[in-house]
Amino acid sequence: MASIIGTEDTIFVGLDVGTTKVTTLVGQLDAERNLRVIGAGVAAATGMRKGGVISLEAVAQAVQTSKDKAERTSGYEITSALVSLSGSGIASQNSKGIAGVSGRVIGPDDVARALDAARAITVPYNRQILHVIPRGFIVDGQDGIRSALGMHGYRLEVEAHIVTANVTALRNLEKCLEAAGLDVDGWVASSLASAEVVLTETEREMGVVMCDIGGGTTDLAIYIEGAVWHTAVIPVGGDHLTSDIAQGLHLPLETAEMVKRRHGQARPAAVDAGAAFAVRPFGQEQTVQVRMVDLAAIVEPRVEELFSLVRQEIKRSGYDGLLPAGVVLTGGSSPLPGMRDVAADVLHLPVRSAQPEGVRGLVDQLRSPAFATAFGLLEWGKLQEEQSLLEGKVRLLGLPKLDVRRAADYFRRLLPG
Helix, strand or coil, X not given: CCCEECCCCCEEEEEEECCCEEEEEEEEECCCCCEEEEEEEEEECCCEXXXXXXXXXXXXXXXXXXXXXXXXXXXXXXXXXXXXXXXXXXXXXXXEEEEEEEEEECCHHHHHHHHHHHCCCCCCCCEEEEEXXXXXXXXXXXXXXXXXXXXXXXXXXXXXXXXXXXXHHHHHHHHHHHHCCCEEEEEEEHXXXXXXXXXXXXXXXXXXXXXXXXXXXXXXXXXXXXXXXXXXXXXXXXXXXXXXXXXXXXXXXXXXXXXXXXXXXXXHHHCCCCCEEEECCCCCCXXXXXXXXXXXXXXXXXXXXXXXXXXXXXXXXXXXXXXCCCEEEECCCCXXXXXXXXXXXXXXXXXXXXXXXXXXXXXXXXXXXHXXXXXXXXXXXXXXXXXXXXXXXXXXXXXXXXXXXXXXXXXHHHCCC
């Protein structure tokens, strides 16, 4: 939950620091506990490459600009936020933990002890644990349990998914945020944030790959049986397409980006053979005509390479045979025409494109796959608060005698306003 000066309402702030843009969203829960966006700020990102910081000053300035815009639209002064994290420094593994319960009701403390046991893994000195996410629980040998809170048992086991990050990348980004006057409420892997707003419950249950294609990286998250089983980051994204176009057509990067957005196509066969557009390459005083089929011939190999890397990562995870729901594409580079078809051909899985769903408020200009991570950060904050309320409720139910004052405080927190 983010800190906001000037309000006592439940407010969430998500800060997505990407390779091409920085997005700050301010969200609030309405009377029905639905998330509404009440402030937004988007700024061009400079000083980032492949999800990592290469210029502290440039990133700090971009974060400051995005934060200032969000403050003006929301009317609140922002002091902290949930922050996304991507880049090649993200890695994951699965682990198990066990805790004794002694035949009583399983409470939040018992779950925490089991998760602590699961996180007792060997972590290199240059890595830090970001998330320890329970995949499922086993109580006295009974598996397939989603939540063990409130159950009776003697032995509690948890299967957990652990996400780690490179400490250097973490500290460098943290210094940028400090320079912009922001504290970090928590780090969230970009893939997990995006998955919160683009995946359906059915897809999570059946087995699905969430593929967030950004400017500098592609973030993957594999969900099976309703929980995340694997996360990874591939250091290839939309900026690589732009670079290929710039080199192939001898264009400035800004012009190549415009060409990609206006005329890009990942399938030469889908392009009209006679279609063309005008650009002015380096060394030319006049514009020249470029055939769209030639542009597609530049784009297609890079897109195929991207999904070949995705396929390799899926096979490396060992879950390639457990994904009947296929692949869900999101992220700012995912709407490129033809990308979905290439993905289906390379991965041999069903593929659909997705954008954030279920968020209300100031979203007209932001209802795009490019903002999936930013919206997902708000949803992540909401889920954290709901989990805290659930744990409080279980503690109350486990009291030998009902403490009226604590019960009144709990139900008062449930009331809107």
